[in-house]
Amino acid sequence: xxxxxxxxxxxxxxxxxxxxxxxxxxxxxxxxxxxxxxxxxxxxxxxxxxxxxxxxxxxxxxxxxxxxxxxxxxxxxxxxxxxxxxxxxxxxxxxxxxxxxxxxxxxxxxxxxxxxxxxxxxxxxxxxxxxxxxxxxxxxxxxxxxxxxxxxxxxxxxxxxxxxxxxxxxxxxxxxxxxxxxxxxxxxxxxxxxxxxxxxxxxxxxxxxxxxxxxxxxxxxxxxxxxxxxxxxxxxxxxxxxxxxxxxxxxxxxxxxxxxxxxxxxxxxxxxxxxxxxxxxxxxxxxxxxxxxxxxxxxxxxxxxxxxxxxxxxxxxxxxxxxxxxxxxxxxxxxxxxxxxxxxxxxxxxxxxxxxxxxxxxxxxxxxxxxxxxxxxxxxxxxxxxxxxxxxxxxxxxxxxxxxxxxxxxxxxxxxxxxxxxxxxxxx
Amino acid sequence: xxxxxxxxxxxxxxxxxxxxxxxxxxxxxxxxxxxxxxxxxxxxxxxxxxxxxxxxxxxxxxxxxxxxxxxxxxxxxxxxxxxxxxxxxxxxxxxxxxxxxxxxxxxxxxxxxxxxxxxxxxxxxxxxxxxxxxxxxxxxxxxxxxxxxxxxxxxxxxxxxxxxxxxxxxxxxxxxxxxxxxxxxxxxxxxxxxxxxxxxxxxxxxxxxxxxxxxxxxxxxxxxxxxxxxxxxxxxxxxxxxxxxxxxxxxxxxxxxxxxxxxxxxxxxxxxxxxxxxxxxxxxxxxxxxxxxxxxx
Numbered sequence: 223x224x225x226x227x228x229x230x231x232x233x234x235x236x237x238x239x240x241x242x243x244x245x246x247x248x249x250x251x252x253x254x255x256x257x258x259x260x261x262x263x264x265x266x267x268x269x270x271x272x273x274x275x276x277x278x279x280x281x282x283x284x285x286x287x288x289x290x291x292x293x294x295x296x297x298x299x300x301x302x303x304x305x306x307x308x309x310x311x312x313x314x315x316x317x318x319x320x321x322x323x324x325x326x327x328x329x330x331x332x333x334x335x336x337x338x339x340x341x342x343x344x345x346x347x348x349x350x351x352x353x354x355x356x357x358x359x360x361x362x363x364x365x366x367x368x369x370x371x372x373x374x375x376x377x378x379x380x381x382x383x384x385x386x387x388x389x390x391x392x393x394x395x396x397x398x399x400x401x402x403x404x405x406x407x408x409x410x411x412x413x414x415x416x417x418x419x420x421x422x423x424x425x426x427x428x429x430x431x432x433x434x435x436x437x438x439x440x441x442x443x444x445x446x447x448x449x450x451x452x453x454x455x456x457x458x459x460x461x462x463x464x465x466x467x468x469x470x471x472x473x474x475x476x477x478x479x480x481x482x483x484x485x486x487x488x489x490x491x492x493x494x495x496x497x498x499x500x501x502x503x504x505x506x507x508x509x510x511x512x513x514x515x516x517x518x519x520x521x522x523x524x525x526x527x528x529x530x531x532x533x534x535x536x537x538x539x540x541x542x543x544x545x546x547x548x549x550x551x552x553x554x555x556x557x558x559x560x561x562x563x564x565x566x567x568x569x570x571x572x573x574x575x576x577x578x579x580x581x582x583x584x585x586x587x588x589x590x591x592x593x594x595x596x597x598x599x600x601x602x603x604x605x606x607x608x609x610x611x612x613x614x615x616x617x618x619x620x621x622x623x624x625x626x627x628x629x630x631x632x633x634x635x636x637x638x639x640x641x642x643x644x645x646x647x648x649x650x
Numbered sequence: 651x652x653x654x655x656x657x658x659x660x661x662x663x664x665x666x667x668x669x670x671x672x673x674x675x676x677x678x679x680x681x682x683x684x685x686x687x688x689x690x691x692x693x694x695x696x697x698x699x700x701x702x703x704x705x706x707x708x709x710x711x712x713x714x715x716x717x718x719x720x721x722x723x724x725x726x727x728x729x730x731x732x733x734x735x736x737x738x739x740x741x742x743x744x745x746x747x748x749x750x751x752x753x754x755x756x757x758x759x760x761x762x763x764x765x766x767x768x769x770x771x772x773x774x775x776x777x778x779x780x781x782x783x784x785x786x787x788x789x790x791x792x793x794x795x796x797x798x799x800x801x802x803x804x805x806x807x808x809x810x811x812x813x814x815x816x817x818x819x820x821x822x823x824x825x826x827x828x829x830x831x832x833x834x835x836x837x838x839x840x841x842x843x844x845x846x847x848x849x850x851x852x853x854x855x856x857x858x859x860x861x862x863x864x865x866x867x868x869x870x871x872x873x874x875x876x877x878x879x880x881x882x883x884x885x886x887x888x889x890x891x892x893x894x895x896x897x898x899x900x901x902x903x904x905x906x907x908x909x910x911x912x913x914x915x916x917x918x919x920x921x922x923x924x925x926x927x928x929x930x931x932x933x934x935x936x937x938x939x940x941x942x943x944x945x946x947x
Contacts, residue, residue: 304910307910308909308910311693311910311913315693333692333693333913337692424892424893424895425893425894425895425896425897476780476781476782476785476804476807477780477807478781479775479779480893492785615911615912615913616912616913616914618911619907619911619912620912622911623715623896623907626715626895626896626897626899627714627715627718627896629896629897630809630896630897649692
């Protein structure tokens with residue numbers, strides 16, 4: 223009797239396993255139904271405070287304009303999009319793309335473009351006349367062989383130097399350093415005053431620091447040339463820049479877990495400087511649930527990272543149109559919202575970034591954001607390494623590896639060799 | 651007919667799991683090995699990749715990061731396995747001496763095993779914060795407030811011994827389980843044997859040395875296998891404590907970056923093959939030993 227009962231359990235377990243194995247197939251069948259025609263699957267990694275609010279605001283506009291489509295939020299949690307991108311690349315490889323997905327504009331999308339996973343959006347740019355309302359340099363930097371493949375919905379700035387005014391005053395420094403040399407001198411003064419000169423986070427924040435130091439040491443044109451076909455990573459200027467990186471790193475405090483605790487050291491007056499993207503502003507400024515509730519210009523202040531005044535090192539979240547999107551019309555309707563003035567003005571103040579369009583409503587952007595908007599209008603542009611603008615994934619990973627190894631052995635010659643090899647093997 | 655009736659239901663009962671394991675374990679292992687022997691270094695492009703033999707397997711040794719992750723893995727394994735074995739044995743030894751409320755202590759020591767490595771990692775990430783002096787938090791703070799500042803160190807950020815620190819949470823988590831194994835082993839030694847040894851003039855230490863310890867050998871071996879294979883494929887703990895940083899890189903995290911960051915499936919498959927291979931080196935001798943023992947009358 224007992225044995226029969228056991229057998230029944232075992233058989234039903236096996237049945238369950240087989241059923242769950244077929245689950246994927248069932249979903250496919252229903253996807254062809256009439257309800258699914260309306261659904262627009264929007265894939266992103268915006269689940270955190272601020273960014274999720276921004277997405278919701280855009281979603282409301284989408285719902286208002288498109289009664290025939292239904293927004294489906296396919297967001298995957300995880301700050302920098304690591305998990306989301308891992309899932310995305312396997313979906314794209316299996317030719318089961320979402321209707322539209324978020325990606326950093328620029329080289330990060332190149333892998334997808336080269337393997338023919340994305341549709342060119344030139345038709346949309348022409349229809350909406352986007353080339354007239356977005357900066358020419360931005361369009362140039364995201365164009366691949368005459369085609370644009372994504373719609374940038376926002377702009378973040380990467381080269382921002384955050385500092386604590388009272389710590390600076392305590393060390394006898396009058397204002398933010400303008401050049402890399404001044405920066406090093408100031409770091410030294412802070413060190414003598416007993417505070418941490420520069421706070422750093424986990425390994426990727428060093429790549430973030432490196433891109434600012436490269437830009438500040440080489441100048442905008444030489445920096446941008448590093449990412450072209452005629453790039454030369456082995457020259458003496460790069461050596462000098464990497465020497466600067468080493469010097470600056472020697473003033474860094476103990477690495478923190480991530481960028482937030484590192485930024486917090488500046489806000490708390492333990493450290494003087496931190497170089498981080500402008501999402502740090504939201505962290506400093508927002509009320510205590512998601513931020514530190516600090517007052518800008520008093521508890522913390524900002525400037526262009528040393529030597530980069532007049533250049534805006536940008537990164538951008540953008541949306542794409544994958545080839546074979548199940549609901550192509552719905553995806554295009556979403557892209558139109560993402561590209562529109564109304565959509566960008568709804569999204570960006572909440573996310574803490576500025577719109578990619580030049581004709582945005584400036585009154586919506588206050589404090590840091592108004593500064594950023596002003597710089598965006600006049601500055602030259604350079605693309606971020608860490609955040610996927612100038613280097614494709616393979617290249618960026620090699621750079622990250624090289625910086626991670628450098629963090630341990632501090633060997634400039636070896637770092638430069640690794641960077642030269644990374645450029646050569648990037649396939650970009 | 652009766653014979654069929656004897657074995658068929660049993661076979662039917664296990665066949666789903668045989669099929670599932672054949673496909674999803676051994677089939678995928680084979681597929682992974684095949685992928686590791688191709689030159690498919692681009693995940694997204696739809697090229698099948700050509701056969702490249704063992705090129706990936708030899709090529710990876712010229713990468714500095716690979717050498718580092720192997721070295722880290724060895725340090726972690728040595729500290730973790732030795733630490734958990736010694737601590738587990740010690741706990742079991744003390745329990746075996748007979749204490750009050752033994753089952754309570756057993757539960758307390760076993761409990762960490764109910765926690766996942768991720769949760770352990772999140773807590774220990776704070777405990778092992780590397781800030782020192784007045785900024786210290788976690789264990790360094792504890793040392794500071796006890797006036798033991800000389801004990802403060804960089805924990806997992808130390809370039810030479812960081813992986814040893816990384817093994818501490820793992821030891822914390824697994825030593826209770828090892829204790830349970832050893833305790834069962836201790837209990838398995840019949841009292842008659844101990845008595846006999848005592849009658850033969852053994853001191854208390856001699857009883858352990860000549861009677862109890864030799865009988866613990868199978869338990870020690872099982873413990874070694876269990877700890878060894880956990881250690882060689884450790885991933886969740888490392889990611890929870892330090893994320894993807896080269897300073898604590900192990901083969902499994904390297905595989906993650908190879909596949910998902912640089913989109914290089916062949917390299918990822920190569921690393922995966924090496925991980926499986928290293929576990930095999932641990933497990934196969936055990937299986938052989940086990941099979942021989944089982945065959946003995």
